[in-house]
Amino acid sequence: MTTRNLTRFWEWGRKIICVGRNYADHAKELKNAIPTEPVLFLKTSSAYLREGSPIIVPAYSNNLHHEVEFGVVIGKAGTAIPQESAMDHVAGYVLCLDMTARDIQDECKSKGLPWTLAKAFNTSCPVSEFIPKDKIPDPGNINLWLKVNDQMRQNGNTSQMIFSIPYLINYISDFISLEEGDLILTGTPKGVSRVQEHDEIEAGIEGIISMSFKVERS
Numbered sequence: 747m748t749t750r751n752l753t754r755f756w757e758w759g760r761k762i763i764c765v766g767r768n769y770a771d772h773a774k775e776l777k778n779a780i781p782t783e784p785v786l787f788l789k790t791s792s793a794y795l796r797e798g799s800p801i802i803v804p805a806y807s808n809n810l811h812h813e814v815e816f817g818v819v820i821g822k823a824g825t826a827i828p829q830e831s832a833m834d835h836v837a838g839y840v841l842c843l844d845m846t847a848r849d850i851q852d853e854c855k856s857k858g859l860p861w862t863l864a865k866a867f868n869t870s871c872p873v874s875e876f877i878p879k880d881k882i883p884d885p886g887n888i889n890l891w892l893k894v895n896d897q898m899r900q901n902g903n904t905s906q907m908i909f910s911i912p913y914l915i916n917y918i919s920d921f922i923s924l925e926e927g928d929l930i931l932t933g934t935p936k937g938v939s940r941v942q943e944h945d946e947i948e949a950g951i952e953g954i955i956s957m958s959f960k961v962e963r964s
């Protein structure tokens with residue numbers, strides 16, 4: 747695999763591993779307990795979406811939420827990766843949206859069911875261009891923001907994450923081996939809210955990248 751191919755990692759069809767409740771202010775806004783270990787769930791590779799195509803509100807949801815997240819792209823496979831060498835397994839980064847059918851997620855939570863239809867539907871993982879690792883020397887201190895129709899809704903810093911990127915790579919790879927082209931979504935800061943048909947979502951990593959997506963109904 748060449749680095750050039752990895753810049754289109756979304757075409758590889760590898761795992762998308764998501765971390766939930768990794769920002770205390772977001773856990774609080776949804777009235778969730780602050781986790782003592784990472785909360786993990788998965789998206790499928792059919793969830794990927796690139797700029798130029800719209801986010802589709804699933805027909806079964808009336809409450810689609812945006813969650814802006816920092817994504818870590820794995821460049822070197824590993825199992826039980828120590829925290830000390832975790833960053834050697836990172837090829838680069840990407841800005842992501844973890845689109846969430848909040849009404850379905852709430853229903854699943856109350857019934858004790860998995861979140862798959864709330865989190866892993868087609869178009870639920872819009873991503874930016876691939877950002878090579880050297881463009882972000884300190885991924886533990888970057889600003890993420892998100893606007894809907896030009897109104898700021900989310901504005902957070904990765905320094906607010908409960909579990910750091912090396913901690914997450916170590917934790918995840920103890921149970922799920924990481925492969926080149928896998929993506930880790932590291933959780934969202936506070937400010938999640940509903941989007942509807944015709945809305946425009948714009949999101950960015952301050953000073954590095956931005957992206958925008960229209961919302962449509964199926």
Ligand SMILES: CC(=O)CC(=O)C(=O)O
Nearest residue numbers: 765766767768813933934
């Ligand atoms: C409650 C959630 O949807 C968890 C999540 O995805 C997060 O980023 O936090």
Ligand SMILES: [Mg+2]
Nearest residue numbers: 813844933934
């Ligand atoms: Mg999320």
